Amino acid sequence: MAIAALLLRKRRVLPGFGLALGFTLLYFGLVVLIPLAALVVRSAQVPGAEFLRTVTAPRALAAFRLSFGAAFAAAAINVVFGAIVAWVLVRYRFPLKRLVDALVDLPFALPTAVAGIALTSLYAPTGWLGRPLAALGVPVAYTPLGVVVALTFVGLPFVVRTVQPVLEDLDAELEEAAASLGARRWQTIRRVLLPEVLPALATGFALALARALGEYGSVIFIAGNMPLRTEIVPLLIVIKLEQFDVDGAAALAVVMLAASFLLLLTINLLQRWSRRRRPAFGD
Amino acid sequence: MTSAPVTAVVRPGRVTAEPWPVRGLLLGIAGVFLGLFLVLPLVAVFGQALAKGWEAYWAALSDPDARSAIRLTVLTAAIVLPLNVVFGVAAAWAIAKFEFRGKSLLLTLIDLPFAVSPVISGLIYVLVFGAQGWLGPYLAAYGIKVIFAVPGIVLATLFVTCPLVARELIPLMQSQGTEEEEAALVLGARGGQMFWRVTLPNIRWGLLYGAVLCNARAMGEFGAVSVVSGHIRGLTNTLTLHVEILYNEYSFAGAFAVASLLTLLALVTLVAKQLLEWRVRHAGRAARAGPGPAPEEAA
Amino acid sequence: MSIAVRGVSKTFGRFRALDDVSLEVRTGELVALLGPSGSGKTTLLRIIAGLETPDCGTIHFHGEDATALRVQDRRVGFVFQHYALFRHMTVFENVAFGLRVRPRRVRPDRREIRRRVQRLLELVQLEWLADRYPAQLSGGQRQRVALARALAVEPKVLLLDEPFGALDARVRAELRRWLRRLHNEIHVTGVLVTHDQEEALEVADRVVVMNHGRIEQVGTPEEVFHHPATEFVMHFLGHVNVFRGRFVGQKAVFGGIELDVPDAPETGSLEARGFVRPHDLDLSLAPGPDTLLEGTLMRVNAAGPQVKVELRSEAGEVIHVELSQERHRALGLTAGMRAYVRPRDIKLFPSGTRPVSAEAAPVG
Numbered sequence: 009m010a011i012a013a014l015l016l017r018k019r020r021v022l023p024g025f026g027l028a029l030g031f032t033l034l035y036f037g038l039v040v041l042i043p044l045a046a047l048v049v050r051s052a053q054v055p056g057a058e059f060l061r062t063v064t065a066p067r068a069l070a071a072f073r074l075s076f077g078a079a080f081a082a083a084a085i086n087v088v089f090g091a092i093v094a095w096v097l098v099r100y101r102f103p104l105k106r107l108v109d110a111l112v113d114l115p116f117a118l119p120t121a122v123a124g125i126a127l128t129s130l131y132a133p134t135g136w137l138g139r140p141l142a143a144l145g146v147p148v149a150y151t152p153l154g155v156v157v158a159l160t161f162v163g164l165p166f167v168v169r170t171v172q173p174v175l176e177d178l179d180a181e182l183e184e185a186a187a188s189l190g191a192r193r194w195q196t197i198r199r200v201l202l203p204e205v206l207p208a209l210a211t212g213f214a215l216a217l218a219r220a221l222g223e224y225g226s227v228i229f230i231a232g233n234m235p236l237r238t239e240i241v242p243l244l245i246v247i248k249l250e251q252f253d254v255d256g257a258a259a260l261a262v263v264m265l266a267a268s269f270l271l272l273l274t275i276n277l278l279q280r281w282s283r284r285r286r287p288a289f290g291d
Numbered sequence: 292m293t294s295a296p297v298t299a300v301v302r303p304g305r306v307t308a309e310p311w312p313v314r315g316l317l318l319g320i321a322g323v324f325l326g327l328f329l330v331l332p333l334v335a336v337f338g339q340a341l342a343k344g345w346e347a348y349w350a351a352l353s354d355p356d357a358r359s360a361i362r363l364t365v366l367t368a369a370i371v372l373p374l375n376v377v378f379g380v381a382a383a384w385a386i387a388k389f390e391f392r393g394k395s396l397l398l399t400l401i402d403l404p405f406a407v408s409p410v411i412s413g414l415i416y417v418l419v420f421g422a423q424g425w426l427g428p429y430l431a432a433y434g435i436k437v438i439f440a441v442p443g444i445v446l447a448t449l450f451v452t453c454p455l456v457a458r459e460l461i462p463l464m465q466s467q468g469t470e471e472e473e474a475a476l477v478l479g480a481r482g483g484q485m486f487w488r489v490t491l492p493n494i495r496w497g498l499l500y501g502a503v504l505c506n507a508r509a510m511g512e513f514g515a516v517s518v519v520s521g522h523i524r525g526l527t528n529t530l531t532l533h534v535e536i537l538y539n540e541y542s543f544a545g546a547f548a549v550a551s552l553l554t555l556l557a558l559v560t561l562v563a564k565q566l567l568e569w570r571v572r573h574a575g576r577a578a579r580a581g582p583g584p585a586p587e588e589a590a
Numbered sequence: 591m592s593i594a595v596r597g598v599s600k601t602f603g604r605f606r607a608l609d610d611v612s613l614e615v616r617t618g619e620l621v622a623l624l625g626p627s628g629s630g631k632t633t634l635l636r637i638i639a640g641l642e643t644p645d646c647g648t649i650h651f652h653g654e655d656a657t658a659l660r661v662q663d664r665r666v667g668f669v670f671q672h673y674a675l676f677r678h679m680t681v682f683e684n685v686a687f688g689l690r691v692r693p694r695r696v697r698p699d700r701r702e703i704r705r706r707v708q709r710l711l712e713l714v715q716l717e718w719l720a721d722r723y724p725a726q727l728s729g730g731q732r733q734r735v736a737l738a739r740a741l742a743v744e745p746k747v748l749l750l751d752e753p754f755g756a757l758d759a760r761v762r763a764e765l766r767r768w769l770r771r772l773h774n775e776i777h778v779t780g781v782l783v784t785h786d787q788e789e790a791l792e793v794a795d796r797v798v799v800m801n802h803g804r805i806e807q808v809g810t811p812e813e814v815f816h817h818p819a820t821e822f823v824m825h826f827l828g829h830v831n832v833f834r835g836r837f838v839g840q841k842a843v844f845g846g847i848e849l850d851v852p853d854a855p856e857t858g859s860l861e862a863r864g865f866v867r868p869h870d871l872d873l874s875l876a877p878g879p880d881t882l883l884e885g886t887l888m889r890v891n892a893a894g895p896q897v898k899v900e901l902r903s904e905a906g907e908v909i910h911v912e913l914s915q916e917r918h919r920a921l922g923l924t925a926g927m928r929a930y931v932r933p934r935d936i937k938l939f940p941s942g943t944r945p946v947s948a949e950a951a952p953v954g
Contacts, residue, residue, distance in 0.1 A: 019643045020389060021473065021476065021640070021641050021642070021643075021661055022388050022389065022469060022472055022473070022476070023482030023485070024384060024482055024486070025385060025388075025389050025391075027381075028381040028382070028384040028385040029381075029385040029389075029391070031377075031378070031381045032378065032381045032382040032385055032397075035374075035378045035381075035453075036378070036382075036400070036401070036453070039446070039449050039450055039453055040400075040403060040404060040450060040453060041400075042419070043415035043416055043418070043419050043450070044403070044407075044415055046415055046418040046419045046424070046425060047411070047414065047415045047418055050418050089320070089321070089324045092317055092320050092321050092324070093321045093324065093325060095317065095321075096317055096318055096321040097321075100314065100317075100318060102318065106565075108325065110561050110562070110564070110565045111325070111329050111330075111561070112325070112329070113561055113564060114329050114333070114557065114561065115329075116504075116507075117507050117511070117557040117558075117560040117561055117564070118511065118553070118554065118557040119510070119511030119512070119513055119530075119531050119534075119550075119553045119557070120409075120511070120513045120514065120531075121511075121513040121531040121532075121534050121535055121550070122336060122511075122531070122534065122550040122553050122554055122557075123332060125336075125534065125538050125546060125547065125550060126332040126333075126335045126336045126339075126550070127332055129335050129339055129543070129547075130331055130332065130335050135335075136331070136335070137327075137331070160328065161328050161332070164328055164329070193308070193309055193310070193313075218405070218406050221408065222406075222407065222408020222409060222410065222411065222514075223408070223409075223514075224408065224409050224410050224513065224514035224517075225409070225513035225514050225517075225531070229538065242408050242409070242410035242411075242514065243410075245410050245411070245414060246410055246517070246518060249414065249417065249518065254417075254418070254421075254423055257414060258414075258418065261408075261410075261411045261414050264408055264411060265407065265411060268406040268407050268408070268411075269406070271406060272399065272402060272403065272406040273399075275406075276399055470670050470672060470674035471674050471675075471676055471677075473641055473661075473668075473670070473674065474668065474670060474674040474675075474676070474739075475676075475687065475691070476641075476661045476662050477639060477640075477641070477661055477662075477664075477666065477667070477668040477740075478687055478688035478691065478739065478740075478742075478743055479662050479665075479688055479691055479692060479743055480662065480687070480688075480691040481662065481691070484691045488676075488687070488691070489676055492678045493677070493678065
């Protein structure tokens with residue numbers, strides 16, 4: 009009753025709020041929330057001891073190490089190179105720049121399975137890149153390094169696309185002021201530009217990490233999928249499902265889900281941090 | 292201007308710039324990185340697809356299993372796209388034009404499917420609709436198959452693509468504000484008229500952009516559909532699953548041929564993305580600029 | 591159609607936008623809601639339009655309670671601060687919108703719509719721009735289209751939210767005069783929100799001065815300017831000099847001047863504050879019986895219809911004086927000279943009570 013009175017008093021001028029919000033909540037609840045709840049409930053039904061056993065089994069631990077480790081490595085690579093790519097795209101002029109800029113989004117648009125087989129064909133011992141690298145003693149395909157390569161691919165656009173707008177919005181006057189005060193170019197970059205870009209870099213890292221963590225399609229072809237060595241957690245989940253070990257699959261999945269939630273929250277906080285640093289126009 | 296062969300030019304007027312060697316180095320690093328990670332894989336797909344010649348290429352694409360995979364992929368996208376567009380519009384309307392408690396929670400939640408691994412996205416539907424799942428017994432009693440059948444694939448695809456349109460529309464509608472809609476109401480328009488004549492035309496490019504992204508993701512999804520599909524040839528294989536099957540059977544040329552189809556779709560998506568992105572930014576900026584500087588003041 | 595606002599309050603979160611506001615707008619008059627940002631004037635306008643709902647209080651149109659009416663049913667015309675033109679429709683389509691969305695029964699036919707839109711565009715002198723889009727128009731043109739669009743539905747009341755705020759000074763002045771002429775022609779009841787006192791004084795039949803969600807004074811432009819009811823009104827409607835003096839018994843003493851103040855406070859602060867407008871001050875080169883204080887001329891700006899003089903008093907205060915050109919010539923003022931300030935009219939505002947305006951009377 010109190011709710012009804014509250015809603016009536018605050019009559020909204022624009023129509024359709026109830027309908028829109030109601031449909032949104034219903035749809036989202038049915039499609040997203042309830043299935044996710046099923047996972048949480050199912051994993052809670054797994055007896056505690058069994059849960060721990062599944063999650064700390066050597067095979068599972070190896071998979072976690074690989075999934076998290078490779079994801080971190082890939083995100084870190086993307087931060088460094090993605091920042092350079094963003095810089096080059098924003099600051100320099102060169103032929104086909106529009107094309108390159110559009111191409112950066114390829115990992116967004118390309119199905120992961122296609123990326124998987126393409127990367128494998130490149131880095132396999134018989135591949136265009138794999139052969140010279142193997143000769144140098146650096147095998148890529150069917151090793152953790154291959155996993156890192158695949159995860160770098162899928163995370164590539166995240167850092168670039170997060171840093172680009174920040175660089176574009178940077179006031180040229182900041183650098184000019186620094187130069188007029190006698191700073192060398194690298195000092196300006198380190199002391200003036202880097203702090204401005206830092207929130208975006210952090211956000212991009214977190215986004216790339218989130219993407220890489222649960223990645224499946226682009227990894228399973230190049231990884232080799234050897235248990236305890238090159239097996240990622242999502243694959244382990246699939247294997248357990250195929251063996252009808254639903255409990256085991258749910259246990260592993262809920263750990264990954266928890267990590268995803270944490271990352272999502274972190275990303276949110278980071279985005280709020282970067283929004284405070286640069287007041288968007290029109291606010 | 293200079294006639295020297297210049298590969299990179301700093302924007303004119305920028306007095307503060309890196310020295311030439313550094314610029315060259317950065318360009319080189321970026322070029323190698325992008326070439327390695329973006330260009331080479333693209334080339335590899337088409338190279339491998341045509342490795343056995345054009346005939347083998349067409350044969351792979353017109354194979355009956357390939358054709359049914361195409362049909363299933365298109366069917367899935369055709370179902371998922373309108374549903375998620377309606378969801379996106381509804382969510383954006385509620386979030387962008389109104390204030391309510393829990394709005395920021397809802398905004399965060401909408402991003403959930405992005406953070407969740409594709410395999411988990413499929414697993415959760417197995418947990419609900421699978422034989423051991425919540426609804427398993429009921430479905431079995433009525434003979435309805437969701438998991439290992441088309442409905443499961445549609446659901447899993449719905450999950451992973453659900454935020455795409457909403458995330459595109461929300462900032463766009465927020466930047467456009469509520470004034471035009473209020474003006475329409477003051478002028479006597481009913482709710483439906485206001486939405487159809489004022490709101491929709493203003494968001495059409497953002498809507499199209501979101502739809503293009505949603506479609507690309509729907510057709511390219513792999514992990515989630517892999518879990519729910521059952522991999523039954525000719526029945527529950529989407530294009531991406533078909534690629535996997537061919538690859539695992541060592542029919543590399545065939546796998547890459549089908550993959551090339553998906554790659555072409557990705558490239559078309561990129562082009563559409565570029566075109567629409569420009570349009571959307573234009574619409575957003577025009578909204579923010581409001582009554583700003585404009586052509587000559589004529590009394 | 592007349593508007594009656596009774597006891598309207600509105601709070602946004604913790605911010606009190608309107609506090610028990612009541613107002614009567616007579617049929618056919620053009621009223622300006624004048625005040626600084628945050629004074630509640632826009633909120634009040636939007637409540638009248640139905641774009642916000644008051645927490646309590648009522649709105650009556652011509653005696654009938656309209657508080658529960660939806661915005662679509664109120665037959666008001668609203669001109670937004672940023673025009674809110676439909677950016678994907680031409681000027682013609684924008685103006686025709688209100689007519690086209692009418693239910694079939696009351697909708698005029700195509701030819702009639704065209705005729706009416708044409709007439710309105712001629713009224714605002716923009717018929718030659720009918721096929722352009724809002725992005726192709728200048729700010730002043732967009733504003734006039736917004737006005738024509740609001741008038742197309744033949745509203746009983748026209749509400750304008752800072753209509754000229756975003757335009758440059760010259761265009762603003764032109765449009766102001768134009769709006770006044772338009773109002774004289776069509777006689778629609780109008781409420782205009784503005785923070786520009788010059789605009790309110792020039793355009794409106796009556797001015798409502800608002801501050802912090804309350805009405806400070808309602809009156810004709812002359813009334814609010816020459817007879818401000820409170821300190822705030824006086825400050826807001828033009829330049830003001832503030833002089834400090836003392837209360838001595840039933841008098842207020844400023845420099846060499848004594849004023850009879852029947853409502854003087856008996857105890858408490860003995861400090862009195864007198865307010866004088868720059869044009870109510872005169873200067874002389876020699877001290878006299880009605881001299882308020884002495885100062886040094888800092889700046890003399892003779893460019894303009896009046897001469898603006900800035901003085902610094904011994905206490906370090908800056909005083910603004912406006913003199914006619916003849917007076918300036920007669921005195922031959924230059925920067926650096928010493929001059930003596932003589933007020934023609936000092937206003938005092940004892941807190942909370944009526945203002946007292948006193949003719950300066952020389953002491954003893």
